[in-house]
Amino acid sequence: MSTSQFYDDLAEYYDLIYADWGKSMVRQGQAIAQMLLNHFPERAVGGLRLLDVAAGIGTQALPLALLGHRVTARDLSAGAIHRLSREARDRGLSIDAAAADMLRVSETVEGRFESVLCMDNSLPHLLTDAEISAALGQFHDLLDPGGLVLISVRDYAKVDRTPRSTHPYGERLRGTRRFRLGQDWEWLDPSHYRTTLLIEEFREDGWEQVSETQSTYYAISLPRLLELMDAAGFIFCGQSDVPFFQPVLTGRVG
Numbered sequence: 001m002s003t004s005q006f007y008d009d010l011a012e013y014y015d016l017i018y019a020d021w022g023k024s025m026v027r028q029g030q031a032i033a034q035m036l037l038n039h040f041p042e043r044a045v046g047g048l049r050l051l052d053v054a055a056g057i058g059t060q061a062l063p064l065a066l067l068g069h070r071v072t073a074r075d076l077s078a079g080a081i082h083r084l085s086r087e088a089r090d091r092g093l094s095i096d097a098a099a100a101d102m103l104r105v106s107e108t109v110e111g112r113f114e115s116v117l118c119m120d121n122s123l124p125h126l127l128t129d130a131e132i133s134a135a136l137g138q139f140h141d142l143l144d145p146g147g148l149v150l151i152s153v154r155d156y157a158k159v160d161r162t163p164r165s166t167h168p169y170g171e172r173l174r175g176t177r178r179f180r181l182g183q184d185w186e187w188l189d190p191s192h193y194r195t196t197l198l199i200e201e202f203r204e205d206g207w208e209q210v211s212e213t214q215s216t217y218y219a220i221s222l223p224r225l226l227e228l229m230d231a232a233g234f235i236f237c238g239q240s241d242v243p244f245f246q247p248v249l250t251g252r253v254g
Contacts, residue, residue, distance in 0.1 A: 004099075006215040007056065013199050014057045014080070015180050018170040021059070028119075028244070029063025032150065035242045035250070036069075036115060039169045051142060053102040053135075054122030058084040059093075065093045069189045072109055074100040082167030102126075102135050105142070112144045119152040122247060125218045127192060129228060132220065134168045136232035149234060152246040156219040162186050173226055177183040178202040179210075191219050225249060 007014075015021035034077045036048055046068020055061045055073035059082050065071045065088070075081050088193025090096045099109040104120065116139040126132045131244075139149050162185075169181035171219040184196040199211040222239070225250060242248070 003215055004076045004078070006213045007075070009213045010110035010197065010212060011057060011079035011083045013179070014083075016174070016181055016199065017124060019170075019172070023064045025059055028060055029067060031242050031244050032060060032064060032117070032119075033067050035067075035150060035240050035248065036148070038240075038242070039250075039252075040114065048114045049111075049127050050115050050117060051105070051109060052117045052119070053100075053139065054083055054118050054120065055097065056080045056120065056122075058087050060117060060119050061095060061097075062087055062091065062093065063111065065095050066091065071095050072081060072113070073097040074102070074105050074108060076101050103131065104138070106138050109142065111230060113142055113147060114144055115148045116143055117150045119150070119246075119248075121152065121154050121217070123151055123225075124220055125215065127216065127218045129220075129224075131172060132218075132225070133228050133232060136229055136234070140233045140253060145253055147253045149229070149251045149253075150228075150240070151225070151247065151249045152244060153220070153222070153225065155247050156221055159219065159231075161187060161190075180207065184205065185243065188216070193217055222249065 018024040050064060050069050051072045052061045052073050055075045060073045061073045061084060073084055073095050079095050085097045091189045098108055122131060126135055135165045167183045172179045178199050180197050185193050188192045194214060194216050196214045197207060200207040201210045210243045226237045229251045235254045237251040240248040240250050
């Protein structure tokens with residue numbers, strides 16, 4: 001299953017990954033806004049030009065737009081972008097949203113940005129250093145001088161490397177509907193693993209599977225990713241000290 005197909009199939013259920021998607025959006029939007037404010041202290045209010053290259057259904061793009069930032073949203077998944085656009089309309093937001101591969105995202109946007117965001121462990125969907133370097137080059141070229149890249153990733157030094165493991169999310173409610181989610185991990189080699197996300201809904205006859213999606217990740221270490229950011233031309237690379245649910249690596253354009 002390709003990465004785009006994974007997120008196409010997941011688009012209508014992706015919010016269920018969070019116990020409360022709305023509250024998670026608020027927390028993440030506020031945290032990212034603080035990171036931006038730390039870098040652009042003269043911009044005490046919104047209005048930054050932001051490019052979210054892995055926007056998904058809008059977990060970061062929507063709250064940042066609500067805070068007044070000018071958000072351009074791109075994602076490999078057309079299904080995720082369709083849902084993001086619907087969620088933006090429902091909130092009265094104007095977001096430039098379109099499907100695009102982050103390896104060629106520059107072909108789909110005009111001008112440069114003050115910040116590029118690549119969140120939710122999206123970059124490790126690229127399975128080699130060469131691919132990640134190519135994406136980082138795109139991000140660098142799309143930023144204004146002094147611009148900031150924000151990349152959130154898992155800290156794979158702390159991840160269980162058991163060959164096969166199960167990670168339950170528990171039950172979720174959507175109105176009167178009940179769902180339960182779980183993810184199975186299978187390590188393919190020391191640096192790559194496959195995830196299978198299962199979603200079930202409780203119906204008359206019990207639990208019924210409604211979605212099964214698979215994707216593969218490159219378990220790149222934080223130090224190696226920082227090295228690749230440096231090689232791509234970013235300066236002052238490091239980890240943000242603003243609390244977030246994943247480590248956030250930052251780099252500036254000189």
